[in-house]
Amino acid sequence: MKSSEEIEARVERLHAGGLVDMHFDLPMDLYEKRNQLGFLVSHYLPEFEAGDIGVVGAALYIEDRYLPEMGLRVALDQVARLYTEVEAADRFEICKTNKEITRARKASQIALLITMEGVEPLGDDLNLLQVFYQLGVRMIGLTHARSNAAGSGGIFAASGSSSDGLTAFGREVVQECERLSIIIDLAHINPKGFEEIADLTKRPLIVSHTNARKFYDVERNISDEQIKIIGQRGGVVGVNAILVSPNAENATSDRYVDHIEHVINLIGIDHVGIGFDFCEYLFQQLPEDIRNEIQSKLTTPHFIPDLTNHSHARNFTRKLIERGFSDADIEKILRGNWLRIFEQLL
Numbered sequence: 001m002k003s004s005e006e007i008e009a010r011v012e013r014l015h016a017g018g019l020v021d022m023h024f025d026l027p028m029d030l031y032e033k034r035n036q037l038g039f040l041v042s043h044y045l046p047e048f049e050a051g052d053i054g055v056v057g058a059a060l061y062i063e064d065r066y067l068p069e070m071g072l073r074v075a076l077d078q079v080a081r082l083y084t085e086v087e088a089a090d091r092f093e094i095c096k097t098n099k100e101i102t103r104a105r106k107a108s109q110i111a112l113l114i115t116m117e118g119v120e121p122l123g124d125d126l127n128l129l130q131v132f133y134q135l136g137v138r139m140i141g142l143t144h145a146r147s148n149a150a151g152s153g154g155i156f157a158a159s160g161s162s163s164d165g166l167t168a169f170g171r172e173v174v175q176e177c178e179r180l181s182i183i184i185d186l187a188h189i190n191p192k193g194f195e196e197i198a199d200l201t202k203r204p205l206i207v208s209h210t211n212a213r214k215f216y217d218v219e220r221n222i223s224d225e226q227i228k229i230i231g232q233r234g235g236v237v238g239v240n241a242i243l244v245s246p247n248a249e250n251a252t253s254d255r256y257v258d259h260i261e262h263v264i265n266l267i268g269i270d271h272v273g274i275g276f277d278f279c280e281y282l283f284q285q286l287p288e289d290i291r292n293e294i295q296s297k298l299t300t301p302h303f304i305p306d307l308t309n310h311s312h313a314r315n316f317t318r319k320l321i322e323r324g325f326s327d328a329d330i331e332k333i334l335r336g337n338w339l340r341i342f343e344q345l346l
């Protein structure tokens with residue numbers, strides 16, 4: 001048994017290169033807190049620093065209450081809030097290329113990669129994709145759990161998602177993303193849409209934040225078959241800290257690591273990363289009626305007590321050490337695999 005000092009020294013060393021978390025609803029919260037200037041620095045920076053977070057996938061997401069009319073407007077406002085908050089801080093950089101991410105990491109800056117969770121902001125206008133690309137959006141998931149002009153999401157149940165694949169517009173979005181080198185994110189898409197995107201594309205496929213259906217069998221998560229497709233395509237599965245178990249008592253950091261191990265057993269150590277999707281804080285601050293609505297439509301999230309925000313990231317690394325992972329493997333999980341994807345796709 002290693003002394004706790006040795007373990008802490010190992011965590012310190014493993015974290016020195018920073019962690020990559022490919023899914024965080026940061027722009028949404030900055031938009032809701034638009035009257036609190038500097039919120040990125042006052043609230044989020046201490047958590048990122050405590051967890052040694054180096055790269056964050058900052059996801060534009062439009063809540064139901066803004067749709068359809070306000071979708072584009074709110075998305076643009078979310079991007080604007082992100083730029084304004086970053087401008088007022090000196091530890092962040094919005095990155096659009098792999099080169100910029102590398103440079104930011106070398107300068108110990110926190111790199112933000114803007115992503116889009118659901119193409120509702122585009123409506124059905126493909127031209128707008130170019131606008132969001134120019135603003136820095138570099139990864140797009142076509143849908144959240146609901147349906148939109150591009151396709152349908154996987155629902156929070158073991159069956160019953162739409163059996164329809166992508167719409168003609170959805171296929172155009174995929175092709176235009178490929179052309180612009182926007183990473184296509186398979187998180188949330190329904191099983192049929194997943195299959196169609198795999199057929200339509202050639203580059204490595206990724207899922208920014210998801211869980212294995214083996215441990216939480218809902219169509220929002222991914223099956224062993226789907227995990228194998230990601231592996232065959234040289235991609236990465238980002239493991240989500242929210243849907244690790246349908247039972248609160250099993251929503252633990254050990255079960256989180258079980259998901260990671262499951263992916264590794266199926267497709268190897270080079271194809272798993274982090275997509276924490278920390279949202280307990282966001283969830284708890286919603287008005288009670290909206291919270292109830294989400295729980296009735298989606299599912300009750302069971303948050304992992306010692307893994308609820310970025311300041312807890314060291315608990316996760318300690319757990320990987322405790323479970324016997326080598327340093328080389330831990331580094332791949334914490335950042336290496338996602339960095340390879342940036343190098344290949346951005």
Ligand SMILES: [Zn+2]
Pocket residue numbers: 117187188209277
């Ligand atoms: Zn999500």
